Amino acid sequence: MTDVTHMTAVEISAPGGPEVLQSVQRPVPQPGDGAVLIRVAAAGVNRPDILQRMGLYPPPAGASDLPGLEVAGEVVALGAGVEESWLGRKVCALMAGGGYADYAVADAGLCLPVPDALSMIEAAALPETFFTVWTNVFEDGRLNPGERLLVHGGTSGIGTTAIELAHAFGAEVVTTAGSDDKCQTLKDMGVAAAFNYKSDDWEKLITEAGGVDVVLDMVGGDYVAKNLNCLKTGGRHVSIAFLGGLTAQINIMQIMRGRLTVTGSTLRARDPDEKARIASVLKDKVWPLLNAGKIKPVIDSTFPLAQANQAHALMEASSHIGKIVLTTES
Structure with missing residues (x-):
């Protein structure tokens, strides 16, 4: 388990514009059964994050109140039932919330290996899209x-x-x-x-x-x-x-x-078992193309986590081409 107790996260202080995104200190979350704790290197920014910030797309019951539906990073702690071999793995993960932080919890079944040909920033742009x-x-x-x-x-x-x-x-x-x-x-x-x-x-x-x-x-x-x-x-x-x-x-x-x-359809509210099925199909049919460098996500820009408000403003302006990604100090 990680010995870090607190982390930087970006929370929605109140429904509103990009300015309501605030950097705060929070306890590092702990993974439950079948989940892993990821030290986040990068997190993707998506339209549902904008809607959540505006108060129009609340997270599902039991999900983190923090925005962020996809991350890439290293597995640093395990929940019950997850094999020890997961520790240290470089993964990208789909989640129902919590990605705008230094650490995030994801179901192990929704984690995919960072493709050989991609950086952490590129990998963070994969899961949601x-x-x-x-x-x-x-x-x-x-x-x-x-x-x-x-x-x-x-x-x-x-x-x-x-x-x-x-x-x-x-x-x-x-x-x-x-x-x-x-x-x-x-x-x-x-x-x-x-x-x-x-x-x-x-x-x-x-x-x-x-x-x-x-x-x-x-x-x-x-x-x-x-x-x-x-x-x-x-x-x-x-x-x-x-x-x-x-x-x-x-x-x-x-x-x-x-x-x-x-x-x-929507993705966020789907049953975890259904999402895990999709992850398995992607690993079989799409990940070989990513590993070989035959396809890769288009990255428009990156912002430090603390500048998540600027990333949201850019997305709302619709002037970007491809993905917008937040990066952490880790």
Whole structure:
């Protein structure tokens, strides 16, 4: 067990803007049954962290009140039932909260080895986006080689991950972004087409080009009906966020006539056993690609843990490309 008793953490002092994130000293958490304590080297920043800070996305019962859904670091203490061989392992982990700290607890089943070709910073950018993309695009969306995927918000952490994984498994990608420069960056990443949603009629252009098989939608609102218009017969629409609104008006006959599937999910509230299953699938199907350096997360920027408020402000400005990561002194 670690002999450190207290740690630096970033807590949400009250619901609000980035300024409510405050550095504090807290006791080091202790791992329960089947869990490990990780000395955090880096922690990913994600949209759910923003929502939690605003008071719109409370942590599940029993989870840490600290934000932070993914970390990378070294295992330094073990809960009951975890083999001694875990001590000293370099891992990245998915968690329901607690990542914005020097130490964090994670279920051993949700820890994956830091890929050989990646740094700790890069590894910290993996769990939340790779779990999310795999389950929504490849499992629920059933994307197959040779099919075409539409990704909204292509330069986000989720977007860049979806693009890389789709390409790695033989699919084509079209995407949207908020500027011509971002669209050019996405074209440089190999997408078949990138549309500026502020100036291009992406719905018309995609439909005229033959449509898509799967849509990964982070916008919601009036995008849903437009997305359905872009789907080929038998297409699948997967919602994972609602930045443009929680409600949508759609044509049910269109869904029936086109044999379309409309689905969606969240990751944080899933059962730990289900998350462990996803981790096992990723280790088998995706980690070999990461170990070989064939894919890697796109990192936009890093901030010291104490500057988490600046990291949140950057994410809310939507000027980043890829992942934003916090680093600790450890």
